[in-house]
Amino acid sequence: MSTAPPAPAVPFLKGHGTENDFVIVPDPDGRLILTPEAVARICDRRAGVGGDGLLRVVRSAADPEARGMADRAEWFMDYRNADGSVAEMCGNGVRVFARHLRRAGLVKADGLAVATRGGIKRVRFADDTPDGEIEVDMGRAVLPSGPDPSVTVSVGGREWPARHVDMGNPHAVAFVDRLDEAGKLYEAPGVAPAAAYPRGTNVEFVVDRAPGHVALRVHERGSGETRSCGTGACAVAVAAARRDGVDPAATGRAVTYVVDVPGGTLRVTEAPDGGVTLAGPAVIVAEGVLDAALLG
Numbered sequence: 001m002s003t004a005p006p007a008p009a010v011p012f013l014k015g016h017g018t019e020n021d022f023v024i025v026p027d028p029d030g031r032l033i034l035t036p037e038a039v040a041r042i043c044d045r046r047a048g049v050g051g052d053g054l055l056r057v058v059r060s061a062a063d064p065e066a067r068g069m070a071d072r073a074e075w076f077m078d079y080r081n082a083d084g085s086v087a088e089m090c091g092n093g094v095r096v097f098a099r100h101l102r103r104a105g106l107v108k109a110d111g112l113a114v115a116t117r118g119g120i121k122r123v124r125f126a127d128d129t130p131d132g133e134i135e136v137d138m139g140r141a142v143l144p145s146g147p148d149p150s151v152t153v154s155v156g157g158r159e160w161p162a163r164h165v166d167m168g169n170p171h172a173v174a175f176v177d178r179l180d181e182a183g184k185l186y187e188a189p190g191v192a193p194a195a196a197y198p199r200g201t202n203v204e205f206v207v208d209r210a211p212g213h214v215a216l217r218v219h220e221r222g223s224g225e226t227r228s229c230g231t232g233a234c235a236v237a238v239a240a241a242r243r244d245g246v247d248p249a250a251t252g253r254a255v256t257y258v259v260d261v262p263g264g265t266l267r268v269t270e271a272p273d274g275g276v277t278l279a280g281p282a283v284i285v286a287e288g289v290l291d292a293a294l295l296g
Helices: 036-043 091-103 230-243
Strands: 010-017 020-026 053-059 075-081 111-116 119-125 133-140 151-155 158-166 170-175 190-192 202-210 213-220 224-226 255-261 264-270 275-281 283-290
Touching (some): 010 091, 020 036, 020 091, 036 053, 053 091, 075 091, 091 111, 091 119, 091 230, 091 275, 091 283, 133 230, 151 170, 158 190, 158 230, 170 230, 202 230, 213 230, 230 255, 230 264
Parallel strands (some): 020 053, 170 202
Antiparallel strands (some): 010 283, 053 075, 111 119, 133 275, 151 158, 151 190, 158 170, 213 224, 255 264
């Protein structure tokens, strides 16, 4: 009686950036097919590995979505949310992605370009320690042209005005008196009007700590409340600067905000040319092999 050959082993790693955690799946030649259902199983915190999302590590030339960026970035970060949905960009994820490449010896230089669905992101290693700071050029924040549209977010019958900021993915930033006003954030906050975010949005609730220093909680689209959100920290810093009457394009001076997240601290700088830089740690904590049952 013949038996089917065992399914090939699929290696994985686990990493986090300020406790925003990810399952990392190396797939350099683009041979692995990950369905949304498989991603959700892998990211399940009780029946899977557990994570806020999944990072598939593939050479840009081997992936149809990234092939057009292969001449500028060797590696493509195929990022999926914990529910299996595809996302454009993840600021903490791209630092963890870069940490894996460096740790695996796939990157020798002090920096690299990473292809994402939100465009090319340039990464710089501040030092070579396992948890050292990594800086990412996140590109420009996109704000509504003209008056900011009237957007509100709501939780438990309370609502707040929000500022729309796009960092390659959408964000609604609301300034509140206390972070616990956002409740448990098990469910996505209400956002109105719905037409403002046809594909959903990340929602940040923000309080002030000191001049140039804020703290946030975030509900990430497709993942729920997370311990950190890199693009969210960037969106919050830009929104806080505009609220504070600061626009580097007008002053000619860069502005930096320290952003506390439940999992640590990030630093966001907006330059006069509009470029936004995100800086923070990224750590690989484990590696192993995925059970074939998780892949479906």
